[in-house]
Amino acid sequence: xxxxxxxxxxxxxxxxxxxxxxxxxxxxxxxxxxxxxxxxxxxxxxxxxxxxxxxxxxxxxxxxxxxxxxxxxxxxxxxxxxxxxxxxxxxxxxxxxxxxxxxxxxxxxxxxxxxxxxxxxxxxxxxxxxxxxxxxxxxxxxxxxxxxxxxxxxxxxxxxxxxxxxxxxxxxxxxxxxxxxxxxxxxxxxxxxxxxxxxxxxxxxxxxxxxxxxxxxxxxxxxxxxxxxxxxxxxxxxxxxxxxxxxxxxxxxxxxxxxxxxxxxxxxxxxxxxxxxxxxxxxxxxxxxxxxxxxxxxxxxxxxxxxxxxxxxxxxxxxxxxxxxxxx
Amino acid sequence: xxxxxxxxxxxxxxxxxxxxxxxxxxxxxxxxxxxxxxxxxxxxxxxxxxxxxxxxxxxxxxxxxxxxxxxxxxxxxxxxxxxxxxxxxxxxxxxxxxxxxxxxxxxxxxxxxxxxxxxxxxxxxxxxxxxxxxxxxxxxxxxxxxxxxxxxxxxxxxxxxxxxxxxxxxxxxxxxxxxxxxxxxxxxxxxxxxxxxxxxxxxxxxxxxxxxxxxxxxxxxxxxxxxxxxxxxxxxxxxxxxxxxxxxxxxxxxxxxxx
Numbered sequence: 001x002x003x004x005x006x007x008x009x010x011x012x013x014x015x016x017x018x019x020x021x022x023x024x025x026x027x028x029x030x031x032x033x034x035x036x037x038x039x040x041x042x043x044x045x046x047x048x049x050x051x052x053x054x055x056x057x058x059x060x061x062x063x064x065x066x067x068x069x070x071x072x073x074x075x076x077x078x079x080x081x082x083x084x085x086x087x088x089x090x091x092x093x094x095x096x097x098x099x100x101x102x103x104x105x106x107x108x109x110x111x112x113x114x115x116x117x118x119x120x121x122x123x124x125x126x127x128x129x130x131x132x133x134x135x136x137x138x139x140x141x142x143x144x145x146x147x148x149x150x151x152x153x154x155x156x157x158x159x160x161x162x163x164x165x166x167x168x169x170x171x172x173x174x175x176x177x178x179x180x181x182x183x184x185x186x187x188x189x190x191x192x193x194x195x196x197x198x199x200x201x202x203x204x205x206x207x208x209x210x211x212x213x214x215x216x217x218x219x220x221x222x223x224x225x226x227x228x229x230x231x232x233x234x235x236x237x238x239x240x241x242x243x244x245x246x247x248x249x250x251x252x253x254x255x256x257x258x259x260x261x262x263x264x265x266x267x268x269x270x271x272x273x274x275x276x277x278x279x280x281x282x283x284x285x286x287x288x289x290x291x292x293x294x295x296x297x298x299x300x301x302x303x304x305x306x307x308x309x310x311x312x313x314x315x316x317x318x319x320x321x322x323x324x325x326x327x328x
Numbered sequence: 329x330x331x332x333x334x335x336x337x338x339x340x341x342x343x344x345x346x347x348x349x350x351x352x353x354x355x356x357x358x359x360x361x362x363x364x365x366x367x368x369x370x371x372x373x374x375x376x377x378x379x380x381x382x383x384x385x386x387x388x389x390x391x392x393x394x395x396x397x398x399x400x401x402x403x404x405x406x407x408x409x410x411x412x413x414x415x416x417x418x419x420x421x422x423x424x425x426x427x428x429x430x431x432x433x434x435x436x437x438x439x440x441x442x443x444x445x446x447x448x449x450x451x452x453x454x455x456x457x458x459x460x461x462x463x464x465x466x467x468x469x470x471x472x473x474x475x476x477x478x479x480x481x482x483x484x485x486x487x488x489x490x491x492x493x494x495x496x497x498x499x500x501x502x503x504x505x506x507x508x509x510x511x512x513x514x515x516x517x518x519x520x521x522x523x524x525x526x527x528x529x530x531x532x533x534x535x536x537x538x539x540x541x542x543x544x545x546x547x548x549x550x551x552x553x554x555x556x557x558x559x560x561x562x563x564x565x566x567x568x569x570x571x572x573x574x575x576x577x578x579x580x581x582x583x584x585x586x587x
Contacts, residue, residue, distance in 0.1 A: 200454045201445055204434065208442060211431035211485075218413060218429045219443025226453070278433040 027272030028284035034270075035291050042298035050301050057180065061248070063293035064182035067286060068241040069264045070271075071193035072234030074285045077268055078197065079227050080210040080277025081130060081137035086264055088148035089122045089238035090245065090257025095152045097242065098161035098252030101168065108165040115239035122148060123235015127228030145261065156254035164250055172247025182244045189237065194282035206230060210277025259310075266313055267292045269320040276324075292316075342404075344369040344539050345390070345421075345508055350399035352385050352563075359385040360396060361563035367508065370537035372530075373568075374550040377560030378583055383543050386560065387510055390541075391423045392416040403507070420507035422500035426516060430492055432485030436477055437466040439484045440499045469502045470494070474532055490522030494529055501538065509533070510541045515549050527552050547576045559583055 043051040069086050076083050097115045100106035106114060122144070129140035174181045197203035205226045208216040216223050241260075246252045269275055270291055271284025292313070299309050345367045352360040360382050367373050377383050388394035390401060392410040401408050403419055410416050416423070430439050438445075441462045447455040466480045475494045477487070484495060493514060500509055514530065515523045530553040533540060544550050550557055551571050558568045559582040567582050580586075 196454070199456055200451075201447070201457055202453045204438060204442075204445070204457060205453075207433055208431040211433040212429065214425075215429040215431045215439070215442065218423075218425065220414065220417075221443045229453075278431070 028281050028287050031271055031284060031287040031291055035287060035294060038291065038294055038298065042294070042301065046298070046301045050298060055297065055301075057175075057178070059290070059293045059297045060183050061180045062296065063290045064180060064186035065241050065245050065248075065260070066263055066267055066289035066293060067186040068189050068237050068244065069234075069260060070267045070285045070289045071189050071282070072230070072237040073264050073268045074193060074271075074273050074280050074282060075197065075203075075206055075230045076137070076234055077273050077275065078203075078206040078210050078277060078280040079230055080213070081227065081230070082141065082265065082275075083126060083231065083234050084138065084141040084261050084265075085122075085126060085144040085148055086234065086238055087257040087260035088145045088152070089119055089235055090242045090260060091152035091254065092122060092148045093118050093239045093242035094161075094246050094252035094256035095155045095254065097239075098164070098246055098256075099155075099159075101164055102161045108167040111165075111168060111243065112240075115243050116236045117239070119239025119242070120232050120236040122238065123232040124228065126235065127231035130231065131224040131227050149258070152256070153254045156252075158254075161246075161252040162250060164246060164252075168243060168247045169250050170247065172244050172249070182248065185240065185244060189240070190282060190286055193285075197280060197282055202226065202229070207278055207280070210274075210279075212278075262313060262317065263292055263296075264289070266317045266320065269317065269324065274324060275321055341368045341370055343367070343402075344371075344404060345541075346400075346402040347386075347390060348400040348402065350386065350389050350396040350401075352389060352394070352396045358563050360389065360399075363399070363560070363563060363565050365558050365565045365568070367539060367541060370539055372534045372538075372540040372542065372553060372555045374542045374544055374554035374557045374571075375560060375565075376543075376545060376547065376550060376557055376579065376583060378545075381560040381583075382563040383560055384512075385563075386565075387423070387512060387541070387543055390416070391421055391510060393423075417503075418505075420503075420505040421510065422503065422506045422508070423510040424493075424496045424500050424512065424514065426512045430484040430495060433483055435481045435483055436487070436495055437463040437480040439495055440466045440469065440480075440502055442499070444503075465502070466498070469498050473498060473501075473529060475529065488522060489518045490525045493518070493522075493526050497529065497533075501533070508539050508541060510543075512543050513545075514542065515544065515546060523549070547579055550579075551576065561585060 049055065073083055073086065093115050096118055097106060097111050101108065101111055126141055126144055129135045130137050171181055176184065197206065205216065205221050208221060209223055209227060213223065242257065245256060267289035268285050271281060271288030273280040273284060295312065296309055299312065343366050347363065347365045350360045350363040363382060363386055375383050375386065385394065389396040390410065392412045392415045395411050401410055408419055410419065431442065434442065437459065446458040446461045448458045449456045463480045470477055473494070475498065477491060477495070484492060487495065500506060515526055518526060527549055530542070534553060542554060554571050556568055556570050557574070557579055558565050559579060560566065561583065569579065
């Protein structure tokens with residue numbers, strides 16, 4: 001009999017070095033450091049206004065909508081995909097459900113399941129385009145990004161939905177124990193996403209697909225179903241986000257949700273989820289979107305306008321991706 | 329039967345797999361032209377041939393990746409219909425692909441069980457995997473193969489080429505119903521030391537009477553791990569020779585058509 005085939009690497013690593021390596025590999029720690037640094041900087045620049053409990057709650061309320069969408073985006077990016085149409089899906093759900101609520105065609109109680117269902121259908125279209133028609137995710141969702149927004153504008157015209165039922169506005173505005181309801185919803189969804197990613201076969205298969213789609217194909221993983229479910233999940237979360245956003249604004253227009261996709265993608269990437277799939281972190285996503293919400297808030301307080309925010313957001317996305325590629 | 333085909337019957341074990349007259353055409357190209365091969369139980373057969381001789385097409389046909397146009401595949405005396413890799417898997421034909429098909433960001437145990445996980449709950453796609461059991465069984469399987477992977481919880485991406493090959497083989501033979509292990513160029517793209525280790529592993533499997541079909545164009549390696557060599561040329565298996573009774577020179581002459 002032959003000797004044991006030792007394929008062990010010969011260099012032994014000491015536990016301390018291993019622990020440090022593990023910590024360093026957690027990119028979300030960088031995000032956490034960035035949040036603290038930004039907090040200090042904005043507090044110093046703006047004096048009293050930024051560093052107040054009230055302002056922190058405002059930030060978390062904005063971050064809540066980002067986080068709801070970023071949870072689904074994290075799952076999609078785990079497969080190596082991307083969903084550019086997120087904001088446009090929010091627009092469609094806002095237009096249909098908002099108009100239905102205003103005209104009292106839809107009972108407020110039905111608004112939630114209906115919003116989730118419409119969102120899921122929009123997500124299923126993305127899933128179909130990506131897995132059956134085999135259109136690359138970036139282009140498949142760029143197509144629906146334009147098409148869904150086009151539908152919203154066609155449907156809404158210059159109309160503005162206002163005077164939404166209390167149930168909806170409370171979702172966007174009310175507080176429980178001093179924190180916005182939206183934050184609880186977002187955290188619940190993030191925990192759900194974290195559980196799915198780390199503790200279920202679904203999460204493992206998302207990772208396998210993003211890591212090596214061929215590996216997933218030659219095993220008995222249903223790659224099309226698993227990938228489609230990620231897009232459907234993201235669609236249904238767009239439904240939830242639309243309700244929260246409408247509730248907060250107490251209105252819906254043809255522009256509802258515009259620009260959210262970039263914020264969400266930036267947040268996920270900044271958190272440390274790998275743009276090319278196979279590696280993701282929900283904790284990182286939570287921190288990433290909080291970082292962006294804080295940045296937006298701080299910039300507004302320092303007097304920077306909307307367009308300046310856009311410039312900085314664009315640079316941030318490029319920087320985050322460049323950092324990931326160079327690490328790889 | 330082809331004039332060159334000489335079936336040698338030194339061992340008297342039963343045939344595990346009999347492939348008869350496989351034909352595969354791509355337009356005007358005859359990739360397989362009545363290709364036939366018998367693999368006995370517990371035997372290690374190497375499939376050799378020049379580029380374009382039909383080795384890959386042959387393997388794709390018996391593994392269901394690209395079913396043949398005509399011909400017959402007989403497994404343990406029964407004619408079987410292999411139309412997809414899933415069919416092949418059900419029948420116990422496991423292929424270790426050249427690109428190894430490991431998910432780099434999943435741990436070793438996760439890769440060994442990918443798609444067929446043990447579960448702690450039965451919630452379909454949303455089941456919770458039983459990682460502890462899978463890690464333990466992975467250690468057992470790799471231990472049986474005398475493969476020493478430092479930690480089954482390590483990401484596959486952190487392993488060396490030889491370790492990855494070992495994990496891929498471990499995944500294939502872990503399955504209880506695996507009867508035939510097909511290895512597509514198992515030593516390609518590996519360093520010298522890694523090649524040595526993989527060959528040792530294959531010899532180990534041969535000693536354990538694991539039936540294998542090894543596709544390779546490195547005759548040096550073939551002679552180390554195979555009981556018999558099947559030579560393909562122009563879509564046919566033109567000869568089979570026992571490694572103990574032939575030489576590399578003879579095999580090369582068969583490959584290039586000089587014999």
